[in-house]
Amino acid sequence: MAIALGIIGAGNIFPAYLRTLQRSRLFRIVGVADAVPAAAHKRAEEFGLPAMAVEQLLASDASIILNLTPPQAHHATGLQVLHAGKHFFTEKPLAATFAQGKELVALAKRKKLRIGCAPDTFLGAGAQSVRALVDAGTVGAICFGTAQFMGHGPDHWHPNPAFFYQPGAGPMFDMGVYYLTHLVHHLGPIASVRGTAHTAHTTRTVPLGERKGQKIAVDTPTHIVSSLSFSSGAELVLTCSFDVWKHSHAPIELYGEDGSILGHDPNQFGGTVKFARQLDDWTRSTDKRPYTTNARGIGLIDMAQAIAADRPHRCSEALALHVLEVMERALDAARTGKPQRTTTTCERPAPLDQKLF
Ligand SMILES: NC(=O)c1ccc[n+]([C@@H]2O[C@H](COP(=O)([O-])OP(=O)(O)OC[C@H]3O[C@@H](n4cnc5c(N)ncnc54)[C@H](O)[C@@H]3O)[C@@H](O)[C@H]2O)c1
Structure with missing residues (x-):
């Protein structure tokens, strides 16, 4: 029914x-x-x-x-x-x-x-391929890594972009949430966070659309660099920015004891996932999984x-609450200059290897 x-x-x-x-x-x-x-x-x-x-x-x-x-x-x-x-x-x-x-x-x-x-999006083909590589131990235990969301904000595509510059949004809460959710899905919960945060522009001007010329007050940091210590022992650096026009980093790179994984864009369901064992060339994951496009x-x-x-x-309240705490602690760590321990934890969601409908 x-x-x-x-x-x-x-x-x-x-x-x-x-x-x-x-x-x-x-x-x-x-x-x-x-x-x-x-x-x-x-x-x-x-x-x-x-x-x-x-x-x-x-x-x-x-x-x-x-x-x-x-x-x-x-x-x-x-x-x-x-x-x-x-x-x-x-x-x-x-x-x-x-x-x-x-x-x-x-x-x-x-x-x-x-x-x-x-x-x-972590239920999509890209993230599930990364998860399968991690779980299979293809590159050994993940020790280190980077995650990079960097762009120049949603002013160029969203019809009403003001809310992105208020607390509860910004590059961390709006986009970092994808990266953190994927990382926790791959590696498990985060025990503590350190970091810095900056704001390049305290006001922005809507560049196009019906609101062209409208001034937006920026009330949340727009360039945040966070060091994430996972309960597993992995140490990753996450950068979330609305102040960068262009870059050429992979969205997620995981470095294991025996090799490295290049993850896709966590804002997408599908995308290219690669891995390399030790000094071998990169190999493209050919895993066939459902949900390669917007789902x-x-x-x-x-x-x-x-x-x-x-x-x-899978998109559980425990996962969402843990990620929310990590995002807030990242901003606290930047404001206070002190490492912040998390008080929440969560199970990794079950992998998804078949279609839901
Ligand atoms: N736009 C995107 O591409 C996108 C992508 C992924 C996730 N999201 C998320 O989706 C959510 C909505 O984003 P959006 O881009 O559609 O926003 P939007 O501003 O285009 O639309 C939000 C709608 O909610 C309505 N609204 C606001 N407060 C309300 C309330 N208290 N009760 C009832 N209606 C209310 C507004 O009138 C508006 O029509 C956000 O949480 C955003 O982070 C958006």
Whole structure:
């Protein structure tokens, strides 16, 4: 039987989800709601769905609510959804602060409801190939590595980029979240963080689109370098920046006792993964795995199936909360100049080697 699903937030990322959800045929979409009713109506019309008010959706028979609002609204929306007795799957990050994330997870536990959280790109072919190489010991135990997200911010492509420069977003919470989720999926939890953070521009000007010329206040660091100490003993450096025009580093490089792995872009489901044993040439992984192209929403599908099968879901609240804590601790470490230990941990999600639908 189709699972009744409601969606809150009808902005930029909405169509990507809808394509996956409609293709899966697993859901009956009860309605679409947005703080701006016109936004809900526009998307509803586009995809042949009912538009409704948030309160109406929360009173509906939807058993899961998908939250596609900006990060600053995740906490309040999550509380509303859980208090309405519904499972909550949210876009990343889980919340704008660790304290808010903890409150959501505690409430879900009390209410015996699930929380799932993007990014679900780690369920794609690229990340699953890296995970398989790590688990097979192809390059031995991973000792060191680097992860690099560096760009010049979303001003050039997002129609309303202001929220990216507020606490709860910035390059760490907006993009670092992909890299950290992938690294924790590959290597397990992070025990402590050190680092620095800087801001190259305290205001930015929207370069194009309807908001061209609009000034954006920058209220969160835009170049963050973090040293991550994993519980496994691995030591990695993560750089997250909205202040770099171009670079030529691989998104993720893992250095093992017996060789190295080059990972794909964690913001994508597929991509090239390579490995080399000791001084051998790079070999391209030829692993055939599902989800090589945009499949945003498969984390929600996995959660819906996990609820039915009474098994853990992969985009778990523990993973999301741990990653949220690491991101906040990275900024704390930069502000205080002191290493920060994490208080949360999580299991690595189960690998995914077959299609979910
Ligand atoms: N745009 C992307 O490419 C992209 C990619 C991956 C993840 N995400 C994530 O998806 C989420 C949404 O991003 P987006 O780009 O679609 O944002 P957006 O600004 O385009 O759309 C967000 C929508 O949420 C609505 N909204 C805001 N507060 C609300 C509230 N309290 N209740 C109901 N509706 C509310 C807004 O009116 C807007 O229509 C964010 O968490 C973002 O990190 C976006």
